[in-house]
Amino acid sequence: MPIKLGTAVRQKVKIIEGVVVERKFHETHDQMEYLVESPDDDGDGTPQTRWMLERDLEEIPGEVK
Numbered sequence: 001m002p003i004k005l006g007t008a009v010r011q012k013v014k015i016i017e018g019v020v021v022e023r024k025f026h027e028t029h030d031q032m033e034y035l036v037e038s039p040d041d042d043g044d045g046t047p048q049t050r051w052m053l054e055r056d057l058e059e060i061p062g063e064v065k
Helices: none
Strands: 019-026 031-038 048-053
Antiparallel strands (some): 019 031, 031 048
16 A cells, blocks of 8 residues: 555664674775675575675674674
């Protein structure tokens, strides 16, 4: 069913929590980019990895691996 005009909404996004395993400078965005490894979520037994810009990440206080 379509959402009615004027309805307050929020984006549904999957929160990724993991460990930084590599980093590099991203020239186009003029900031650091991090390879984040997170637990397997698709059942293939392999951890997931994804490059993410620094602006999209925040540290989890007290969580250092």
